[in-house]
Amino acid sequence: MAPRCLPSLLVFYLCFCRNRADFYVFDDKIGLGRRFDGIGGLSGGGVTSLSLKMNKTRKANSYFGASLHILKVEIGGDAQTTDGTEASHMHYEGDENYFRGYEWWLMKEAKKRNPDITFIGLPWAFPGWIGGGESTPYHYPSITASYVVSWIIGAKQFHDLDISYVGIWNEKDFDAKYIKILRETLDRVGLTDVGIIAADGNWDISTAMMLDPSLYGAVEIIGVHYPGTKTVQEALWTQKTLWSSEDYSTFNDDVGGGCWARILNQNYINGRMTSTISWNLVASYYQDLSFGRDGLMTAEQPWSGNYVVESPIWITAHTTQFAQPGWRYLQTVGNFTHGGSYVALTDGKGNLTVIIETMSHDHSVCIRPVLPAYNISAQNATFRLKGSFAEITELQMWYSKFDYANSKSTLFKKLPPIKVTEGFFTLSIGVDEVYTLTSVTTGQKGTYPDPPSSTPFPKSYYDDFDVRKNPLPLMKLHTLLTRRVFLKYFQNLTDPGPHVFTLRQIITQQPIAWATDSDHTISIIGDYSWANLTVSCDVLIETANPGGAFVAARVSRGGESVRKAMGVFFFVMANGTYKVTNDIGETVLAEGLSGTKAGVWYTLSLTVKGQFAFGMLNGRVLWKDAVVLNPKNGWAAIGTHSFEFGQFDNFKAVVE
Numbered sequence: 001m002a003p004r005c006l007p008s009l010l011v012f013y014l015c016f017c018r019n020r021a022d023f024y025v026f027d028d029k030i031g032l033g034r035r036f037d038g039i040g041g042l043s044g045g046g047v048t049s050l051s052l053k054m055n056k057t058r059k060a061n062s063y064f065g066a067s068l069h070i071l072k073v074e075i076g077g078d079a080q081t082t083d084g085t086e087a088s089h090m091h092y093e094g095d096e097n098y099f100r101g102y103e104w105w106l107m108k109e110a111k112k113r114n115p116d117i118t119f120i121g122l123p124w125a126f127p128g129w130i131g132g133g134e135s136t137p138y139h140y141p142s143i144t145a146s147y148v149v150s151w152i153i154g155a156k157q158f159h160d161l162d163i164s165y166v167g168i169w170n171e172k173d174f175d176a177k178y179i180k181i182l183r184e185t186l187d188r189v190g191l192t193d194v195g196i197i198a199a200d201g202n203w204d205i206s207t208a209m210m211l212d213p214s215l216y217g218a219v220e221i222i223g224v225h226y227p228g229t230k231t232v233q234e235a236l237w238t239q240k241t242l243w244s245s246e247d248y249s250t251f252n253d254d255v256g257g258g259c260w261a262r263i264l265n266q267n268y269i270n271g272r273m274t275s276t277i278s279w280n281l282v283a284s285y286y287q288d289l290s291f292g293r294d295g296l297m298t299a300e301q302p303w304s305g306n307y308v309v310e311s312p313i314w315i316t317a318h319t320t321q322f323a324q325p326g327w328r329y330l331q332t333v334g335n336f337t338h339g340g341s342y343v344a345l346t347d348g349k350g351n352l353t354v355i356i357e358t359m360s361h362d363h364s365v366c367i368r369p370v371l372p373a374y375n376i377s378a379q380n381a382t383f384r385l386k387g388s389f390a391e392i393t394e395l396q397m398w399y400s401k402f403d404y405a406n407s408k409s410t411l412f413k414k415l416p417p418i419k420v421t422e423g424f425f426t427l428s429i430g431v432d433e434v435y436t437l438t439s440v441t442t443g444q445k446g447t448y449p450d451p452p453s454s455t456p457f458p459k460s461y462y463d464d465f466d467v468r469k470n471p472l473p474l475m476k477l478h479t480l481l482t483r484r485v486f487l488k489y490f491q492n493l494t495d496p497g498p499h500v501f502t503l504r505q506i507i508t509q510q511p512i513a514w515a516t517d518s519d520h521t522i523s524i525i526g527d528y529s530w531a532n533l534t535v536s537c538d539v540l541i542e543t544a545n546p547g548g549a550f551v552a553a554r555v556s557r558g559g560e561s562v563r564k565a566m567g568v569f570f571f572v573m574a575n576g577t578y579k580v581t582n583d584i585g586e587t588v589l590a591e592g593l594s595g596t597k598a599g600v601w602y603t604l605s606l607t608v609k610g611q612f613a614f615g616m617l618n619g620r621v622l623w624k625d626a627v628v629l630n631p632k633n634g635w636a637a638i639g640t641h642s643f644e645f646g647q648f649d650n651f652k653a654v655v656e
């Protein structure tokens with residue numbers, strides 16, 4: 001039995017020795033640490049494309065689940081940005097539309113749940129016209145700044161969304177001149193409250209800011225990616241707010257949960273970063289694409305509606321339900337003697353929240369950077385509450401323990417409150433645990449209905465793109481992702497014929513890319529395991545020279561690595577030829593005359609079975625017996641030969 005501790009130094013010393021407990025003080029009177037700015041999720045890189053069926057009925061303004069403080073979204077740039085392509089609000093010069101893509105929807109749904117949520121916008125890529133032929137957005141900085149600022153204005157005007165912060169160019173070099181012009185452009189239209197985060201890469205901008213007062217003035221927050229919980233001296237010298245503006249990116253099993261628990265505490269303890277934002281918010285893209293399941297939760301089956309609330313959601317709740325942006329860290333935050341860490345925060349009105357994590361090394365490795373070795377063991381810790389917290393007599397206790405050996409983890413469980421006796425309490429802390437000890441009583445685990453069961457992508461899939469039959473067109477469109485084809489529903493009003501509603505490729509200029517581009521436009525669909533199948537689609541080539549369209553099967557890659565995709569690609573060209581290639585880089589399997597031309601609809605059909613493939617044009621065999629040794633499986637795809645208009649209708653995939 002632990003002896004009763006009294007607040008006398010001597011007795012305390014005895015307690016300490018008898019218990020073999022280490023000793024930690026929480027005191028707000030010695031001064032406070034930095035302002036806590038919140039925990040966030042990031043929807044960028046096409047990661048949310050499959051999430052449109054998530055339940056929308058949760059009660060607004062109550063703490064539940066992750067209770068995120070920040071939602072950061074991509075400002076779509078019509079280019080592939082990891083796992084998909086997000087729409088620009090200005091595809092072409094003079095074009096303007098603030099209803100494209102899913103980020104507006106996502107932000108509005110987030111605001112319903114948390115009216116105080118902070119929104120951030122950041123471009124990954126830009127439509128080609130922004131650069132006037134150059135592959136950088138900095139060549140015409142005023143055009144780029146106006147483009148970004150109009151997105152912020154559009155968010156307010158059309159969706160009543162207040163964007164609080166805007167970034168520069170995700171993980172690319174920053175340009176000081178552009179940052180200053182962006183600041184001036186924001187100020188000129190009255191958006192003086194919109195802060196600039198820079199540079200969403202490494203810490204290098206810190207030094208540049210110290211040498212350039214107007215750059216220093218323009219940047220409100222230094223945001224870095226994957227800092228490994230550490231900062232650099234130059235960043236501290238700026239005295240600016242520091243954020244880990246993109247972090248995590250780790251498979252969302254229990255090790256991913258461990259990674260997230262460790263960095264949420266240690267980004268502040270080691271790096272003085274006051275916000276951590278997870279890439280990504282929700283893993284809503286095919287799992288076989290890059291960084292599969294690297295989200296706080298998983299929702300990758302719109303056809304079944306299945307979703308999985310993964311451990312990082314509950315790890316997030318340990319902080320987000322008990323500390324809000326505007327709270328301050330105490331000065332007493334740090335590492336425990338035997339490994340693990342603790343942070344303490346206060347609202348300045350007497351509330352105290354302490355978050356403890358004791359993640360072991362191998363159970364908390366993040367995808368990057370390398371995590372140096374460290375040891376951790378079970379320990380007893382005695383805490384003393386001083387200052388405004390001296391009168392607290394009990395603290396609510398929320399508990400998680402990762403049980404890696406038996407995969408029977410306890411996540412975000414409410415334990416009986418811990419008694420605080422004369423300002424003291426002792427906690428026996430194990431390894432791979434997370435505790436929240438708090439005066440806040442509003443925490444709740446909540447319940448949610450069982451999600452529908454997981455099912456594979458249907459083996460027979462048909463889409464006529466008719467928005468009249470699918471009042472929520474995106475519900476079907478979402479399955480066509482990883483678009484280098486920028487697919488858009490299109491209604492031909494002039495002379496409908498049988499193809500009134502189609503899907504149209506509308507990007508006619510190579511965008512200013514973030515990831516490596518393909519020279520063709522391509523959209524993948526289906527299941528990566530598909531091996532023997534027939535893919536067919538009606539295609540309309542709109543451009544005579546050098547127009548073309550294709551259907552494909554067994555496509556081995558999508559997203560940011562689509563340029564290296566292998567598969568069977570059946571192209572028909574406007575110049576009356578066809579070509580069958582084994583990779584999107586054009587290793588030819590078959591070629592010849594097709595008689596195809598622009599402005600005429602054709603039905604292309606591609607069948608792959610075992611090592612052989614054949615193709616049909618309008619129901620007649622055009623080529624056959626092409627030998628396909630590799631790949632053995634992959635997605636189906638459609639696309640155009642170059643950045644050109646082209647249309648698709650009656651897409652069908654039938655898998656054996």
Ligand SMILES: *[C@@H]1O[C@H](CO)[C@@H](O)[C@H](O)[C@H]1NC(C)=O
Nearest residue numbers: 055056057058305448449451
């Ligand atoms: C959404 O949540 C509500 C309330 O919890 C529940 O009644 C409903 O069945 C859920 N819908 C789906 C599709 O999960």
Ligand SMILES: *[C@@H]1O[C@H](CO)[C@@H](O)[C@H](O)[C@H]1NC(C)=O
Nearest residue numbers: 269270334335339340341374
């Ligand atoms: C806390 O411990 C980690 C290792 O787990 C170490 O990298 C870090 O530097 C320590 N932080 C402080 C402030 O001592």
Ligand SMILES: *[C@@H]1O[C@H](CO)[C@@H](O)[C@H](O)[C@H]1NC(C)=O
Nearest residue numbers: 347349350351439440441442
């Ligand atoms: C703590 O926060 C609650 C709201 O969660 C508030 O009602 C209360 O006054 C605060 N202060 C203390 C000392 O609990």
Ligand SMILES: *[C@@H]1O[C@H](CO)[C@@H](O)[C@H](O)[C@H]1NC(C)=O
Nearest residue numbers: 339361372373374375376377
């Ligand atoms: C961890 O503990 C082992 C065994 O005591 C020791 O050999 C090793 O050096 C320790 N590692 C670190 C990083 O302290």
Ligand SMILES: *[C@@H]1O[C@H](CO)[C@@H](O)[C@H](O)[C@H]1NC(C)=O
Nearest residue numbers: 001002019020378379380428
């Ligand atoms: C923690 O304290 C309890 C009770 O005094 C003791 O049994 C236990 O061995 C201690 N644990 C450690 C790791 O020191």
Ligand SMILES: *[C@@H]1O[C@H](CO)[C@@H](O)[C@H](O)[C@H]1NC(C)=O
Nearest residue numbers: 492493494495496497599647
């Ligand atoms: C509309 O349909 C007609 C007849 O099929 C076709 O000639 C025309 O090219 C189509 N327009 C577009 C923009 O696709």
Ligand SMILES: *[C@@H]1O[C@H](CO)[C@@H](O)[C@H](O)[C@H]1NC(C)=O
Nearest residue numbers: 546547548573575576577641
């Ligand atoms: C047809 O167009 C394709 C794509 O531009 C080109 O590679 C091919 O050489 C052309 N064939 C003929 C016969 O002009």
Ligand SMILES: *[C@@H]1O[C@H](CO)[C@@H](O)[C@H](O)[C@H]1NC(C)=O
Nearest residue numbers: 529530531532609610611656
């Ligand atoms: C595909 O067809 C080939 C030839 O019939 C067969 O050997 C192979 O097992 C099939 N693959 C799958 C995944 O069905």
